Amino acid sequence: MDFSFTEEQNMLHESIERFVQTDYSFDDRQKNAASDLGYDAGNWNTFAELGWLGVPFSEADGGFGGGAVESSLMMEQFGHGLVIEPYLATVVLAGGAIKHGGSDAQKAKLLPGIIDGSTQAALAYAEPQARFNLADVTTTATADGDGYVLNGYKAVVLNGPAAQMLVVSARTSGEQRDQDGITLFVVDTKAAGVSRRDYPTVDAFRASEVTLEGVKVDADSVVGEVGKGYAALEQAIDEGILAVGSEAVGCMEKLYKETVEYCRQREQFGQAIGKFQVLQHRMVDMFMEHEQSKSLMFMAAMRMDEGYGTEAQKAISAFKVQIGKSGKFVGQNAVQLHGGMGMTEELNIGHYFKRLTIIDTLFGNADFHLKRFGAL
């Protein structure tokens, strides 16, 4: 396994790094997060113009032809800037489900809108009773003439408020927790029977509770094969884990570096507090957690690019376990070493910590993935 990068990968990394450093201030981010939309439409257009929204899609589908490594490099930089735009929900999750499960015709129809930035999308997979089990689906899809009728309830749909298109998991056969019998559907959020309750999340993103009551969709809305949607869903979620994990790596780097800088400046008892050995060791431990997470990020991304299977899934779960543990440690210590300031809204430290806390929960927390790792 080789952790070196191609010239294209380095160029992609540098362009996003430059954008985050020069055009994405924390103050602007906060202002955009508090706006009606919840993010900046201008930034989204910039992402599209620079080709970033097409990074994980094949050139045949109009994308950049990148893989897990490219997505990971992008998301790490997004983590540095605490980027609020819904890249994860639209491109990685909804786009990923279509990419892995959809027919060529569906990809040709649906992906261009995601790549050019005109379509906002969301993956509606979670349900209140399911916790982190992707196969625990009670939303039903009943055959009705040439199409289907969807009934059910989807919880915490990321980017639900802005989405024009949902990719919904629904049960067409089998028992509540069977992996077989789950079908993915593309649903227009304006279709009759779709209702939402929107809200902000702790980390300043937006989500919705989505109710589906007698929502009629045609047969073309089925993503891939009827009853075989679980595989595409699981792969899209694993790519989502790599994405948020990489974002967490970026968040942790920002946190430990800002903490080191703060401790070099802040004086107490007549000297910089960064001179005290106990604090130095704590900062080294933060640095170690970051380096550890970053290394597992590379390993997980490369395993995914080698081919999606058990080894890739194990690497993804190992990465998620590490992220959960490290994110908590780095976030808590960053807040603590900043003292009271670490708790304030105007300082970015607490916001990074909130994002890290949410990332641990997204797609299964550390305990869940430790069990998955052991079972694979």
Add this chain to the structure above:
Amino acid sequence: MTETQWAQQAQAFIAEHWPDPQQLPQPSSYHLASLRWYAALAECGWSVPHWPLAQGGQHWPKQQLYQWQMLCQQAQTPPLNTLAMSVVAPLLMSHGSAQQQAYWLAEIADFAAHWALALLEPVNAKTALPTRLQQGDNRLVLVGEKRAMADGLLASTELARDALWPSRLLCLALDSTDTWTACALGADSPGLSMAPVANARGRWFHVEFDSVAVADADILPLRGDGLLAALADPAAGQDTILPSASSHGIAQQLKLLREDLLVVPHEDSADLLQQLSAAEVALQGLQALEIRAMAPRSAQLPEPLPMSVLQLKAQALQEQIGTLQLASFGYYALPQAAGLSGHNEGPIDPRGHAARDTALQTSEALAALAASGYGWDPRDLLARHWLGLGSRTNRHEG
């Protein structure tokens, strides 16, 4: 030579010169086999492959060194990185006189001397004062006491005093101007007495210096704070320390531990297997760090990963595994591995073979770690050199 051909050559060398450690019944056999192994390494020029050619090394690239370490760990050979190599040699390369380099480096590369580091004062020193290098009758003499640390597998205190005891000491002392000074001494110097101090692995010695004569040529030119800083990080800025590749040895331990846990399931098995999964996740992390340490530089990886990171991670993982092993062995954590092999044939644990084997492996793994960690926390080095936090403030300075 291709990479595969080289690996085959290395494997053949290991097979020829290192027996399966489980087949060695007595601790003394292990030590003697270790000495034969080190001699074979020296004879074929592989004792210090990471050193520059001019100093007797092979200047192997990192990837080759890593592969070499991996193969050795799979065969459970003695540690490749001795105290002499990881501490004394880098210090000499940077700060030794030409004469000291010419003599001592060659000696280290040949495994001709077993070094011990006499840097620390014993807590219960009779004098309660630092060891002194002072003017005697027309010569410099050393007076005081030290606790000296020796390489675990080269220096045995389980045997009578013989070739396995340290033969040379690097000693730290204050001179008449209260400046820290380091000198090298033969263990058989008149006035020097040495006695093993009981501990888990028998690597420590109590040393008394009763006016031991020290020649000027045996004193390092570097003194004072510069000497202390160099001792704290002897390989700073050099490429003279083997890149760490601990993961392969640890992977072997975890494999045996999993087998052991599955032999006879009990009511704690599920919990222990869950903890084992956590250790396996940590192992993946260590492997990823090792691969990163070998990777070429790029925009994403602009700096080489410091070896202290690998050392810290490996230590943490060993602690995790040690705890898990104790928990999984139950009462069979009590028997002493060396005592078992000395008084019994075969394993005494009726559940099977793995328990005793993993206990022995844990012990060896800890010995390797102790040999690389000689009193300073790697976190101090990372704080100073990597995070740029400067030297720490010690309590007595405040």
